[in-house]
Amino acid sequence: xxKDVTFGQYYPGNSLLHRTDPxxxxxxxxxxxxxxxxxxxxxxxxxxxxxTVFLIAVSGxxxxxxxxxxxxxxxxxxxxxxxxxxxxxxxxEPLLNWGFITIYANGxxxxxxxxxxxxxxxxxxxxxxxxxxxxxxxTDAIEAxxxxxKKIKVPVHEFAMMMSIALRFIPTLIEETNKIISAQKAxxxxxxxGNLLKRIKALIPILIPLFVSAVxxxxxxxxxxxxxxxxxxxxxxxxxxxxxxxxxxxxxxxVTVLTVAVFFLNNISxxxxxxxxxxxx
Amino acid sequence: xxxxEARGVEFSYSPDEEKVIKxxxxxxEKGSYVAILGHNGCxxxxxxxxxxxxxxxxxxxxLIDGADTADEEKSxxxxxxxxxxxxxPDNQLVASVVEEDVAFAPENLGLPRDEIRKRVxxxxxxVDMTEYKEHATYKLSGxxxxxxxxxxxxxxxxxxxxxxxATAMLDPTGRKEIVAAMxxxxxxxxxxxxxxxxxxxxxxxxxxIIVMNKGEIxxxxxxxxxxxxxxxxxxxxxxxxxxxxLMYLLEQDGHPLPRGVLHAMEAADLLEAYIKGAxxx
Ligand SMILES: Nc1ncnc2c1ncn2[C@@H]1O[C@H](COP(=O)(O)OP(=O)(O)OP(=O)(O)O)[C@@H](O)[C@H]1O
Ligand SMILES: [Mg+2]
Numbered sequence: 001x002x003k004d005v006t007f008g009q010y011y012p013g014n015s016l017l018h019r020t021d022p023x024x025x026x027x028x029x030x031x032x033x034x035x036x037x038x039x040x041x042x043x044x045x046x047x048x049x050x051x052t053v054f055l056i057a058v059s060g061x062x063x064x065x066x067x068x069x070x071x072x073x074x075x076x077x078x079x080x081x082x083x084x085x086x087x088x089x090x091x092x093e094p095l096l097n098w099g100f101i102t103i104y105a106n107g108x109x110x111x112x113x114x115x116x117x118x119x120x121x122x123x124x125x126x127x128x129x130x131x132x133x134x135x136x137x138x139t140d141a142i143e144a145x146x147x148x149x150k151k152i153k154v155p156v157h158e159f160a161m162m163m164s165i166a167l168r169f170i171p172t173l174i175e176e177t178n179k180i181i182s183a184q185k186a187x188x189x190x191x192x193x194g195n196l197l198k199r200i201k202a203l204i205p206i207l208i209p210l211f212v213s214a215v216x217x218x219x220x221x222x223x224x225x226x227x228x229x230x231x232x233x234x235x236x237x238x239x240x241x242x243x244x245x246x247x248x249x250x251x252x253x254x255v256t257v258l259t260v261a262v263f264f265l266n267n268i269s270x271x272x273x274x275x276x277x278x279x280x281x
Numbered sequence: 282x283x284x285x286e287a288r289g290v291e292f293s294y295s296p297d298e299e300k301v302i303k304x305x306x307x308x309x310e311k312g313s314y315v316a317i318l319g320h321n322g323c324x325x326x327x328x329x330x331x332x333x334x335x336x337x338x339x340x341x342x343x344l345i346d347g348a349d350t351a352d353e354e355k356s357x358x359x360x361x362x363x364x365x366x367x368x369x370p371d372n373q374l375v376a377s378v379v380e381e382d383v384a385f386a387p388e389n390l391g392l393p394r395d396e397i398r399k400r401v402x403x404x405x406x407x408v409d410m411t412e413y414k415e416h417a418t419y420k421l422s423g424x425x426x427x428x429x430x431x432x433x434x435x436x437x438x439x440x441x442x443x444x445x446x447a448t449a450m451l452d453p454t455g456r457k458e459i460v461a462a463m464x465x466x467x468x469x470x471x472x473x474x475x476x477x478x479x480x481x482x483x484x485x486x487x488x489x490i491i492v493m494n495k496g497e498i499x500x501x502x503x504x505x506x507x508x509x510x511x512x513x514x515x516x517x518x519x520x521x522x523x524x525x526x527l528m529y530l531l532e533q534d535g536h537p538l539p540r541g542v543l544h545a546m547e548a549a550d551l552l553e554a555y556i557k558g559a560x561x562x
Contacts, residue, residue, distance in 0.1 A: 135377055168377045171419035217372045223335050224373035224430075228386040228437060229360045235391040239384035239398065 010134050015060035017132040020251060021244035022141035028255050029128050035259045036120045043273065044265040045113055051258060052120040059127035069126050070119070077118055084111040139164040140242060157233025165221070173214065180209050282347060283308035284441060284473055285332055285363070289341035292331060301327045302338075303496040309475065311440070314467045316484040316504075317477045319493035320518045325477045326368075328493070329443045332475065333363040346440070361390065364439040368446040370426035379421075379429055380405070380414045386437035397436075404432040408462060424455035431462070441473035442466070448483065460486060481508075481522040485543045492519065509541035524548045 012018075017025070032051075039048040056066065070077075088111075090104030129138065143160035150156050181191070184205050191202045268276075285308070292302035301324045309315055309332075319325050330336040331343060334350035345363050348355040364386075367373050376382040380401050387397040405411045408428040413421065418429065427450060434442055444463065448456040460483050466472045476483065484490050490507040492500040494517040500507055507514070508525040515521075521529065528542045528551075538555060542548045 136381060164377070165375065168375065168418070172371055220367060220369065220372035221375070223330070224365075224367055225375060225385075226335060227333065227360065227365045228375075228433060229357065229389040230385070231357065231389060237388055237391050237394065237397065239381065239388060239394065239401065241394065 011061060011065065011131050012134075013060050013132065015058060015132065017055070017059045017127060021242055021248045022133050022137040023144050023242060024244055024248040024252050025128055025133060026141050026145055027252055029125065031252075031255045031259045032124055032128065033121070035255075035262050036117055036124065038259075038266065039117075039262050040113075041266050041268065043268070044262045045116060047258070047262055047265065048120060049116055051255075052124050055124055055127050059132055061127055061131045065131070066123060066126070070122060073118075073122060077115060080118060081111045081115045084114050135167040136164060136240075137242075139167070140238075140240075144242065157236075161233075169214075169217070172217075173210070176213060177206065177210055180206050284311040284346055285309040286344045287332070287338075287341065288343075290331060290338040290343060291340035292327060292336065292338050294327075296339075300339075301496050302331065305341075305496075305498055307491070307498065307501075309441075309473065311473055312467070312471050314464070314474045314486070314488045315476070315491060316487035316489070317475065317491045317493060318479075318481075318484055318507075318519055323493045323517075324496040325493055326445050327496075329365060329445045329475070329477055333365045333441075333443050334359045335365070361437065362439055363441045363443070364434040364437055365443040365445060366427075366430055366434050366447045368449055370423060370430045370450065373430050373433075374418045374426060377417055377419070379410070379416050379418055382418055382429055383432045383436050386433060390437070400436045400438065401432075404435040407435055407466075408432045409458070424451040427451060427455075427459070431459070435466070439472070441475065444474070444476040444478075446477055446479065448478065448480065456480070456483070481520060485522055492517070504543055505541040507541075508543060511540070 020028075032055075035051070036048050039045045085103060085107045086101060088104060088107035090106030092105070094102045094104050095108070096103040133141075139160045142163070143156055146154070146156045146159075185191070189202060189205060191199065193199075194202070287305050287307040290302060290305040290307075291300050293300045305328070317325050317328070327336065331338055331350070332345075334343070334345065334356060337343075337351045343350045345359050348359055350356075350359055374382050375385050383401045383404055384397050387400050392400070402411070405414060408431050410425065410428050410432060413425065413429075418426065421429065427447060431444075431447065448459050451459060463474050463476060464486060467474045474487075476487065478484055485504050485508075487504060490500075490502065490504055491498055492507060492514065499517065500510065500513060508521045511521050511525065511529045520526070522543060524542055524545050524547075525540070528538050528540060528548060532538050532540065536555065538551060542551060
C-alpha cells in the first residue's frame, strides 16, 4: 500500500539556490508568489515567466525531476485551461463558433495565462523551497522569521520543534503502518476488495493500533528529550547557525525590484510601451 | 557521600494501583559499574526512571550528588549529571540527521558552537559512527540508531548514564561493542554506569549486580557472590551464566568445586586441576 513513499523532496546539491540563506529564500518565496499572482498584463506575465525559468535554471534540479513533480497535476492544469478556454465570454467576434462551443480570443489568452501561472507556482515553489532546502533548514528559517512573534507570547520555538519532530517521525510511522498492514493481512484482513465504505471500514484496524503506538512513542520521546536537558527554546544554542551573505541580500533586493516592476507593468499595455519607446527615440 | 542514594523509596503509577517499587534503599558510588537484573515487569525500568529523576518517588527520597530529585529547582542540574539511554532507539532520536541529533543535548545546555562541534565529533568517534555524521537517522539500522542514541547521551557528558536494555535490539557483535564501549566509558572516563539487562554475560562485566523481584531488591553484591546463589536466582526465574551453571550442576552431582565461577578459562583451569587431582588419588 505504502510502498514508494520517499521522504521529503530535498535533493542535496550546491547550486545558487542551495547556498542561499533559507530565511532569505522564504522571503523571496513570498515575493515570488505575489509576483506570479499579480502579473496580469502580457508583459508582466512574460517577466514572471522569465524569472521562473531563471529560478529553475539556477536551481540545478534535473529536468526529469521537475516533470515528475508536475505529473500529478496534469489533470488540474488541463481542467483549468479548458474551463478558461470555453467559458470566457469575450467581446467581438468569436474565433470559433461550432454548435454549443464558442471560443473567444480572450478565452485563449486567459487559458494560457492561467496555465503558465499555475505551472510557475508549482515549479517555482518546488525549486525555491522543496528541492533545495533541507527540512531542518526550513524549520530553522520559519522559527527565525517568526521569532518577533515571541514577544507577544506566540510559542514559535515549540511550533518549529513540533514541525521538525513531525518530519523526523514520518518515515518511522510509515514503516509502522506497513508493519501493521502486514500483521492484519496475516490475520486475514482484506483491504483490497469491496465497495468504498467497506474499504474505509477495513482501515480502522490499521488506524487504531497506529494511533495507540504514536501516543506511546510520544510519551517515550518526551522522556528522552527531558533526559537530554530539553527545556524549551530559552538559552538554547545551535550547532548550525544560519548565515546570510551580501549576495543573499542582493538576490532579495533584485526580486523586490522585479515584484515592484510587475505591479507597474500591469497597468501598461504593450502598445503604450511601444509608444513610450517611440517618444524617447 | 554516594553519587546516587535512595532512601526508603516506594512508587506507584497511580494512587489506586499496586506499588511498582517497594521499600528500596540503595547507594551507588561514583565511578562504579552496576548491573540490574530481574524478570519482565519487576520494575527495573521504573527504578531507572526514578534514579535519573524522570519519575519522582511517591514515598521516600532519591538524592543525586546531594540534590533531591523531587526538588523542581534542581531538576536541570540533575538532568545534566545523570542521563539515560532507553530501549527503543526509534523513540529517542529527535532530529532527522545524525549529527543534529547528537548535538541536541549540548544545544539544550546552551554551549558555544565550537564546544558543541567538539563534543559531537568526540561522541560519534566513541561509538564509531563518525562516517555516518551526515546520514539521515531513519536510514540507519536498529543497532546503529542505538549507537547514535548513546552518542547523543555522551555529548551531554553526564557523570552517570543509565542504560535501560540498550543492547536488546543489537546483534551479538553489536552488543559486544556496546558493552565494550560501556566498560571503556566507565574505566577510562570514569562515568558511573548503571545497566539494566537480560543478558547474564553482560551482567558479569559489572562490578556489582542488583537483583530485583516484584519491585524489591532481593540480592546485591559482586557478580561472583550473586552467581553463587544459583537457587535464589532460579526461584525468581533468572538464569545464571552458562559457566556458573555448569559448575553448579557438577557440584550438585557431588563434585567439590567452587561456585560463582564466571569465565570459561577460569572454569577450565579449575576443572583441569580437579580432574588431575582425582586421577592422582
Ligand atoms: N506508564 C505506566 N503506567 C502504569 N503502569 C506502568 C507504567 N509503566 C510500567 N507500568 C507497570 O509497572 C510495572 C513495572 O514495569 P517496568 O517497566 O518497570 O518493568 P521492567 O522490569 O522494566 O520490565 P521489562 O523487563 O519488561 O522491561 C509493570 O507491572 C507495568 O505494568
Ligand atoms: Mg523495562
